[in-house]
Structures are given as structure tokens and as C-alpha cells.
Amino acid sequence: MQPIRDVSLSNAQDLMVSLSSSAPSILESGFQDGHAAPGAQNITLPGPLSKRYLDRQQQRESNARSYPRRIHLAIREAKGIYIKDVDGNLYFDCLAGAGSLALGHNHPAVLAAMREALDTNLPLHTLDLTTPIKDTFVEELFASLPGEFARKAKIQFCGPSGADAVEAALKLVKTATGRRSVLSFQGGYHGMTHGALSLTGNLKAKQAVSGLMPDVHFLPYPYAYRCPFGLGGEAGHHMSSHYIESLLDDPESGIVSPAAMILEIVQGEGGVIPAPDEWLRQIRSLTRDRNIPLIVDEIQSGLGRTGKLYAFEHSGIMPDVLLLSKAIGGSLPLSVVLYDEALDQWAPGAHAGTFRGNQLAMAAGTATLRYIVENRLSDHATKMGDRLMAHLRQIQSDFPCLGEVRGRGLMVGVEIVNPAIAANRCGSYPAYSQLASCIQAECLRRGLIIEIGGRHSSVIRFLPPLIVTAEQIDSISEIFERGVKAAVEQFL
Structure with a gap:
């Protein structure tokens, strides 16, 4: 050869x-x-x-x-x-x-949706101008969300990757709160762009990159098999939430009032580690009582993968910000940030992205979401x-x-x-x-x-x-x- x-x-x-x-x-x-x-x-x-x-x-x-x-x-x-x-x-x-x-x-449903969209001579590139396909996608997505979250939600279309959604969410919460520090978790993965990498626990990709986003603070995630407190089980996750509560209330903690906390309900790249439902409820209570926006990264876990349409539904919590990508585009690049309208404080043009109007992805995503819901x-x-x-x-x-x-x-x-x-x-x-x-x-x-x-x-x-x-x-x-x-x- x-x-x-x-x-x-x-x-x-x-x-x-x-x-x-x-x-x-x-x-x-x-x-x-x-x-x-x-x-x-x-x-x-x-x-x-x-x-x-x-x-x-x-x-x-x-x-x-x-x-x-x-x-x-x-x-x-x-x-x-x-x-x-x-x-x-x-x-x-x-x-x-x-x-x-x-x-x-x-999948036949996805291919049919894309073919139908192409047959209508749709514009493939729209920036953030609206179209009937986009309107249908948004309506379908909001209908899939828990009513308590959907009633107060706004949506921001980002660049095509999950990391783009993370970057947009950081700008959103910092703008709305006027704060700068962000709380993340050991073992978390949020992407490879500059801000997202700063929030990611894995050190390998970070070692060679200087000047990452400052004021990121990592907290212990409840990982029963390798408990950071050497306890495991319920004792381990109770210790985690107790430590976080103590840190948030300690005037000598060294951490200025956070703009947000970001977490995965199931850490994916970190080793498929599901957070206990009770721990999530404790964390939601701690952040709500202290007016700290909670960002839930469901870029990998969203749209049915964990046994609920959204993994946060297992615990009954409601995030302030929800990040979606991967499956949401029906195999094509798409990412969105869904967030409480109270955070919608940024000005027009404060976040943009040339490829935030992927019409084929919205058509494929609508078909995917419908199929998942209709077929349970x-x-x-x-x-x-x-x-x-x-x-x-x-x-x-x-x-x-x-x-x-x-x-x-x-x-x-x-x-x-x-x-x-x-x-x-x-x-x-x-x-x-x-x-x-x-x-x-x-x-x-x-x-x-x-x-x-x-x-x-x-x-x-x-x-x-x-x-x-x-x-x-x-x-x-x-x-x-x-x-x-x-x-x-x-x-x-």
C-alpha cells in the first residue's frame, strides 16, 4: 500500500x-x-x-x-x-x-423533519431572526419543561456548542447580579472554551492554559465511592452540603458573594456520578436563600437520558438557569440557555453568535423532542x-x-x-x-x-x-x- x-x-x-x-x-x-x-x-x-x-x-x-x-x-x-x-x-x-x-x-423521524424543512426552501442561516420553524421549536421546548419553570422562562440561542451555552450563562448571571465569583464542583465538566474550561474540574486540559477566568471556586461533589470527606453514603453528602453552607455564610471564607453556582445533576465526563436527590434539594435551598442563581448543566443529561425529560426533575428542584445542547439539536449543532425572566437584565446585543439560527437543527430538534415525549x-x-x-x-x-x-x-x-x-x-x-x-x-x-x-x-x-x-x-x-x-x- x-x-x-x-x-x-x-x-x-x-x-x-x-x-x-x-x-x-x-x-x-x-x-x-x-x-x-x-x-x-x-x-x-x-x-x-x-x-x-x-x-x-x-x-x-x-x-x-x-x-x-x-x-x-x-x-x-x-x-x-x-x-x-x-x-x-x-x-x-x-x-x-x-x-x-x-x-x-x-432516525426516520429526524430525517423526515429535515427533508420537509429543506423542501420548503427555508433560509438555512437566519442569525436570530425568527421563522415558523424556530417558533415551533421554542413552543415544543417550553411545553416539555415543568410548568413552574416554563412560566417564568426566557430563552437565549447561543453558538452551536454546549460550551457556548455555558459562556452565555456566565455573562447572563454576572450581568444580572453585578457579582464576579462563580462556584463550581470538583469532577464537573462544562466545556473547553476559556470560561467553560475555568469551571471544569479536570486538570489535564487546564495545565497548559494560563490566565483562565478568575474567581472560580471548586466545591466537593457527593461522590460516594470516592468520598472527599472519607465518609461515603448519606454521611458524605450531608457533610458536603454542610461544608458549602458553612462556606457561604463564613465572612472569612475568602470568596466574595457569588454570581452563580453551576453543577451537573449527573456528572458525565467526571465519571457518571449522580447527585443524591436530597443533596440537590439542600443545595437548591442554600442558593435560593442566599439569592445565588443556580445553573444546571444538562447538556449531556437532558431530553430523557436519565429517565426524566430533565434530570433535575428527579429531585423536584427548579434551577434558575438551564443549559441544553447535544440531543436538543436532533444530532445537529444547537445550544440554548433557558433562564428565569428575573435574570433578563442584559441589553440588546449583549450576547450574540453568527450560527445561533440553525434552522435544520431546530427542525431535527423538534422532531426528536416530540418522538421522545410521544413514545415515552x-x-x-x-x-x-x-x-x-x-x-x-x-x-x-x-x-x-x-x-x-x-x-x-x-x-x-x-x-x-x-x-x-x-x-x-x-x-x-x-x-x-x-x-x-x-x-x-x-x-x-x-x-x-x-x-x-x-x-x-x-x-x-x-x-x-x-x-x-x-x-x-x-x-x-x-x-x-x-x-x-x-x-x-x-x-x-
């Missing part, structure tokens, strides 16, 4: 011809959701065609690229929960665009998440390197640990990042795409589309078990 750096136009055309004449498509081969699964045989990765694409990507793309370093394939096509690579290998996709693909790949996919996510976690806990009984299985709905995490090293005072073993990476690789070789995250990159994360079936959950679990077994044989 010729080195990829010397590929000419004709070579590239030959590659496309080779690709188009390879294995039949998912639909052509009769492969349908629920009736077949990726093969149990080990896949050689990367395949020869995938390697050519990956080599070219390595030469042309930034050193900051991440997923191709762990998921060694080039995608040819996708449908539902399935992906086929350019070499014809099939995979279950439990990454799903980091949770963006609520209905999976190329939130309830389905609860059932499928419970089924997946039951399988994982059964696997855990045979493999003690699975330190904890946790999650909510179809946000599920498995913390990988080294049981050969002594546990800490809470009974948790040290993180084992090398084993977690090996498990991810062994699962990929067997046709399962999963992600890793959390402390020391030691948490296996499952984010399948909400349309996943019970049979698919069973197959995913079987592949995961084989992947764990193969990895353990190499390490333990």
Missing part, C-alpha cells in the same frame, strides 16, 4: 471507488435493529481501509484530536445504534456522539438502564476489578479498579486506568464502542441511544463481559 502522504486526487478517487464497492450497506444486507448484532469474532483494528483514512487524518488534523486515538476506525454508515466502518465491520455505538444522538443515527422514551431509558446495570452488576460479581456500577437511566458508568492494592477508608480500590483502556480496546475489537472518563480515566461509560432495545442491551452486556475477561487475562 502506498504511503498516505502521497495520495493524489486519482488515488483518493480510487479509494472512494473501493469504498463504494465494498460490503453492502446495513439496509442492503438485511441488517436491522433487534434482529442481528455485531459479530463475536475479534476485529483487526484498524482495518486496511480505515488505516488509510486514519493515516491521512493524523497528517492533516490537529494534535488535539482525541477519539481516533482510542477508536481506530473510519465510519462508513450508521443507523440506529449501529455503525459500520469502511472495512465492513459492525459495532454497537454506546458513545452516540457523546450523548447527542438521542434517537440514534439517521424517558421511561424506556429507565427500564433499559436498569437492565444494563443489572447485567453489569452480575459481571461485577465475577470480576472484582469492576469497583462500582452506577448511573441513572441510560447514563451508566463502571469504575475500573485494582483490587490487588489495599482499599481506602471508604472501601474503594485505586483507579486502574490501564485496565480501563484495555477493556475499551477489547470491547472495540468485539464490536462495541464505549468511552472512558472519570478520575484517572478509569470509568467505562455507556451512552447508548434512547431507542436501544432489551435484546441489544443483552448483546452489549455479553460483549462487555468478553472484553473484560480478555483484558483481565492480560493484566491480573
Whole structure:
């Protein structure tokens, strides 16, 4: 095979011809959701065609690229929960665009909505000018919110990413309160732009970036398995809320009156850590009593993934600011900030963004939201998440390197640990990042795409589309078990 750096136009055309004449498509081969699964045989990765694409990507793309370093394939096509690579290998996709693909790949309802929108000659670029499609999207979104929140809510369309929503929310609360400090949480993830990165707990991406947003203060998040107070359970989250209350009321705390507190109901990139409902109610009470706006980041957890349309509904709290992206655009880029009208103090033009009027995303988002609501996919996510976690806990009984299985709905995490090293005072073993990476690789070789995250990159994360079936959950679990077994044989 010729080195990829010397590929000419004709070579590239030959590659496309080779690709188009390879294995039949998912639909052509009769492969349908629920009736077949990726093969149990080990896949050689990367395949020869995938390697050519990956080599070219390595030469042309930034050193900051991440997923191709762990998921060694080039995608040819996708449908539902399935992906086929350019070499014809099939995979279950439990990454799903980091949770963006609520209905999976190329869902008929989403495609139909986009085709209908295009057939009307809609303007694809509108800035923040309104259109019937935008008006319908807003009405559908507000109808999905709890009435208590929706009745007082305003919406701001941002740039296309979740981080853009975070940046807009920071400007909103600082403008409305006239304050400057922001409270965030250890383990939280809010994006990679300058302000959002300042709020993010993970140190790796921050170390090389000087001059991040000042006056950000990190608080202990209730993480039972690795309790920051060495307590765990109810005692741990009570200590967390007590500490935060003490800090807020201490005139010697060193923290000036906050413009806001930001948190995730389920920390995603931080390791799939659900906050206890009681703790959330305590935090909401503390912030409300002190007139501190509470920003809830549901960029990954929103639209049914946790078993409710919005994860904050589990606890019954009402945020002051709600951040949505990922699934809200129906697989296309879109982000919004929803907030209490009392905060609507900024002037016209105080926040803008060229690509805040993505009409196709609004059409796809409306179709996605309707489908989730009409088909009660939130309830389905609860059932499928419970089924997946039951399988994982059964696997855990045979493999003690699975330190904890946790999650909510179809946000599920498995913390990988080294049981050969002594546990800490809470009974948790040290993180084992090398084993977690090996498990991810062994699962990929067997046709399962999963992600890793959390402390020391030691948490296996499952984010399948909400349309996943019970049979698919069973197959995913079987592949995961084989992947764990193969990895353990190499390490333990």
C-alpha cells in the first residue's frame, strides 16, 4: 500500500471507488435493529481501509484530536445504534456522539423533519431572526419543561456548542447580579472554551492554559465511592452540603458573594456520578436563600437520558438557569440557555453568535423532542438502564476489578479498579486506568464502542441511544463481559 502522504486526487478517487464497492450497506444486507448484532469474532483494528483514512487524518488534523486515538476506525454508515466502518465491520455505538444522538443515527423521524424543512426552501442561516420553524421549536421546548419553570422562562440561542451555552450563562448571571465569583464542583465538566474550561474540574486540559477566568471556586461533589470527606453514603453528602453552607455564610471564607453556582445533576465526563436527590434539594435551598442563581448543566443529561425529560426533575428542584445542547439539536449543532425572566437584565446585543439560527437543527430538534415525549422514551431509558446495570452488576460479581456500577437511566458508568492494592477508608480500590483502556480496546475489537472518563480515566461509560432495545442491551452486556475477561487475562 502506498504511503498516505502521497495520495493524489486519482488515488483518493480510487479509494472512494473501493469504498463504494465494498460490503453492502446495513439496509442492503438485511441488517436491522433487534434482529442481528455485531459479530463475536475479534476485529483487526484498524482495518486496511480505515488505516488509510486514519493515516491521512493524523497528517492533516490537529494534535488535539482525541477519539481516533482510542477508536481506530473510519465510519462508513450508521443507523440506529449501529455503525459500520469502511472495512465492513459492525459495532454497537454506546458513545452516540457523546450523548447527542438521542434517537440514534439517521432516525426516520429526524430525517423526515429535515427533508420537509429543506423542501420548503427555508433560509438555512437566519442569525436570530425568527421563522415558523424556530417558533415551533421554542413552543415544543417550553411545553416539555415543568410548568413552574416554563412560566417564568426566557430563552437565549447561543453558538452551536454546549460550551457556548455555558459562556452565555456566565455573562447572563454576572450581568444580572453585578457579582464576579462563580462556584463550581470538583469532577464537573462544562466545556473547553476559556470560561467553560475555568469551571471544569479536570486538570489535564487546564495545565497548559494560563490566565483562565478568575474567581472560580471548586466545591466537593457527593461522590460516594470516592468520598472527599472519607465518609461515603448519606454521611458524605450531608457533610458536603454542610461544608458549602458553612462556606457561604463564613465572612472569612475568602470568596466574595457569588454570581452563580453551576453543577451537573449527573456528572458525565467526571465519571457518571449522580447527585443524591436530597443533596440537590439542600443545595437548591442554600442558593435560593442566599439569592445565588443556580445553573444546571444538562447538556449531556437532558431530553430523557436519565429517565426524566430533565434530570433535575428527579429531585423536584427548579434551577434558575438551564443549559441544553447535544440531543436538543436532533444530532445537529444547537445550544440554548433557558433562564428565569428575573435574570433578563442584559441589553440588546449583549450576547450574540453568527450560527445561533440553525434552522435544520431546530427542525431535527423538534422532531426528536416530540418522538421522545410521544413514545415515552424517558421511561424506556429507565427500564433499559436498569437492565444494563443489572447485567453489569452480575459481571461485577465475577470480576472484582469492576469497583462500582452506577448511573441513572441510560447514563451508566463502571469504575475500573485494582483490587490487588489495599482499599481506602471508604472501601474503594485505586483507579486502574490501564485496565480501563484495555477493556475499551477489547470491547472495540468485539464490536462495541464505549468511552472512558472519570478520575484517572478509569470509568467505562455507556451512552447508548434512547431507542436501544432489551435484546441489544443483552448483546452489549455479553460483549462487555468478553472484553473484560480478555483484558483481565492480560493484566491480573
